[in-house]
Amino acid sequence: MSRKVSVIIPVYNAERYITQCIESLLSQTLLECEFIFVNDGSKDNSRQIIENYTKLDDRVKLINQKNQGVSIARNVGLLSAIGEYVGFVDADDYIERDMYEILYNSAKQSDCDIVVSNFESEIEGHTVITKYPFPVDTVLKRDYIEEEILPYFLKTDDLNTACNKIYRNKVIKENNVKFPDKVALGEDGMFNMRFFSNATIMKYIDYTGYHYREVVGSATRNISEKDYFSRALEVYNLELPEIYSGRTDKEKVRQLKSIKLLNSVISYIHIYFMPSKDVSFNKRYKYVKNMIGNKHIRESLPIYYSELYSALGRYEKCVIDLIKRKSTLGLYCVTVYSRFRNR
Structure with missing residues (x-):
């Protein structure tokens, strides 16, 4: 056959x-x-x-x-x-x-x-x-x-x-x-x-x-073993297939990659501030603090603001503003509130 x-x-x-x-x-x-x-x-x-x-x-x-x-x-x-x-x-x-x-x-x-x-x-x-x-x-x-x-x-x-x-x-x-x-x-x-x-x-x-x-310990949610942000940075810095260099403007590529990186960070903040038996709160809090202070995030924020901010919903705007202010505690409070509202 x-x-x-x-x-x-x-x-x-x-x-x-x-x-x-x-x-x-x-x-x-x-x-x-x-x-x-x-x-x-x-x-x-x-x-x-x-x-x-x-x-x-x-x-x-x-x-x-x-x-x-x-x-x-x-x-x-x-x-x-x-x-x-x-x-x-x-x-x-x-x-x-x-x-x-x-x-x-x-x-x-x-x-x-x-x-x-x-x-x-x-x-x-x-x-x-x-x-x-x-x-x-x-x-x-x-x-x-x-x-x-x-x-x-x-x-x-x-x-x-x-x-x-x-x-x-x-x-x-x-x-x-x-x-x-x-x-x-x-x-x-x-x-x-x-x-x-x-x-x-x-x-x-x-x-x-x-x-x-989505299963416990799956590749996308196993925070005890996976360093998601480091891997997102790998993708951000990865050399793209040849077709991109010939067809897409370098500034446009940087713009799109910055948006993707920040969207990933928003999702990681939610993941790392979910209750976890495997990783202590202090460790997860420190991880988010280091993530939002990373130089690539700071460089990407102005691009994100100019391209997407006006079209965001209230929750997303709040998260981006808190990332800009490096307010880890504020991000924790917002994610807890969001989780409570979505129950």
Whole structure:
């Protein structure tokens, strides 16, 4: 059977949720898929669970490796992918039965290199659907990608995920598009920048088939082990793909990256001022204090004020003003109040 979509699933200690993930994959209405699980040195029963499924369905492939991180795991999966298109799913998450059929048919209908869809997140008990300000069900060509999509990656993180898209495998292989193996945060964004730099036709569909689950200790919320701000600075200072230097004004790049950095800081303030059993309040307070005093933040503030401040809501304006005043105590009080109001 030819494979229309290769789905790559990096796995590390995911036994609690992986059965639901696998079942959602095997129930896909698009039958011509392969599911490549890359076990990244799991210490729980993840490997055994996947091995049991390989005996039940020949579409399930398992690759075992020592722990090397999600980027290398995905790159290993890409080397094995034989599908016309490639998709990615995280082992904690699950998808709708028709997701890959809808994305694949949409791609084939217009001969797209990439199709982008929405995704649903479950964060702190609230469900949020992420959508994008792009024309819906419209063939978007190279000029749109260069003028709208590539700059979009510089100013926000919400398009970064690889899990709500399918990518033409030929474009990946011919251009050696890979996940960066030495970037601890933002590796999805770099992969997407590299892919879109080589894409000629895309489409955005207003469809939500991917369900992202926020779990305790997940990569995006494990503050006891992850230094989020340092990693955001890495992304801020990272050398961009070559296409940006030729197409985007340097000052515009700096402007967009400054906005993205400050938006990240706003979200990190919220995360670090949430109650935590693993990290003391004093340590989290000091972290936020050092973060808002960082020279890159101070340099980015005037740009943020001139470009975005007037359009912000009252809460965001208050947070930015407190960052400008270096008021860590004020930021703590505002985040506690916001959390109380949103219960």
